[in-house]
Amino acid sequence: DTGVSQNPRHKITKRGQNVTFRCDPISEHNRLYWYRQTLGQGPEFLTYFQNEAQLEKSRLLSDRFSAERPKGSFSTLEIQRTEQGDSAMYLCASSTPTGAASGANVLTFGAGSRLTVL
């Protein structure tokens, strides 16, 4: 297993366009998270899946954002009608409740998808 994979790594789009990011988690991880990070800030929680169920979604997330994990494996994050304020790094992370550090719910992050909205 090569870890958490995110595609595309970079996306430049014009305001008003829709974009979709894909995340392939570590295969045995049943939990998947999406975060947004801007320069100089910590990762901001967007949403979380356990298997295919979306269990939590940030109240800060507008209706333009939607995420899916249809078969409990890969996930997609779609942003509709992008705005310049959506420019950020979108990070995906996965975890499993089992393992030596299970109490920590250790997150393994992907390299991220950087979005630039012009």
Next chain:
Amino acid sequence: GQSLEQPSEVTAVEGAIVQINCTYQTSGFYGLSWYQQHDGGAPTFLSYNALDGLEETGRFSSFLSRSDSYGYLLLQELQMKDSASYFCAVRAGSSASKIIFGSGTRLSIRP
């Protein structure tokens, strides 16, 4: 709600010891974690405290005081490669599986 506070920047000298503090406020507490992020890289897990006290992992140690809603990350024998941002994080939410991060402490190390 949940919030975490940590200093925005810390500067230290190579070979020295530095402590990065974190105070938190959560509706339920399930442990404090620390992550490291180098510029251009992804956050990586460093340590976790569920109970009060000190956890040691090599040059890094992490401390927790639940009564004070406070923890810190201690880095010893600082090396230039330790220059990075460090985030504290807590589990929160109804399922206790949502993980919230602080805004991060940027550690700069001088020769």
